[in-house]
Amino acid sequence: MGDTINRCPWCGDDPLYVAYHDKEWGRKVTDDRILFEFLLLESAQAGLSWITILRKREGYRQLFADFDPNKVAKYTEEQIDTTVQNPAIIRHRGKVAAAVTNAQIFLDIQKEFGSFYKYLYTFLPNGQPIKNSLRSMKDAQASTPESDALSKDLKKRGIKFFGSTICYAFMQATGMVDDHLDSCHFKG
Secondary structure, rough: OOOOOOOOOOOOOOHHHHHHHHOOOOOOOOOHHHHHHHHHHHHHOOOOHHHHHHHHHHHHHHHHHHHHHHHHHOOOHHHHHHHHOOOOOOOOHHHHHHHHHHHHHHHHHHHHHHHHHHHHHHOHHHHHEEOHHHHOOOOOOOOOOHHHHHHHHHHHHOOOOOOOOHHHHHHHOOOOOOOOOOOOOOOO
């Protein structure tokens, strides 16, 4: 990119990845609609690279009602079948169907806790984001006791495609965990 900003090396120099790193990754998200977006996208990522999902993000936005969980929760089998045929997203019927189920569970959690955000933060020490000190990417973790507990609870509620590693990626993406390298300009 030609700039001199220190970034986490995982984003490389792909403009889409750099923009995601600089503007989103690790920033605290409190808006439930954005949290639903990341829940849907992270579950779609299972077994794939994140850049693949970022490149299809607008397709997901269009096909999943601008990430409105109230609308996605009402998708019919016919809508699922139509959505699976669209190359703008990952065409995996199980993941598309899971997005509908996950939206329904997301709404149930909102009702129970007042917001999905409030629910998520019950899994963090003192209800605060975790700030890790990382000198290199070798210091980064793939999961933690917090992501294990959150993933386990979500699975118990019926959430699909959201194991502990995907859950931890969700936590990183939404700022529940700050895993920017210590040398990264964007370290919170």
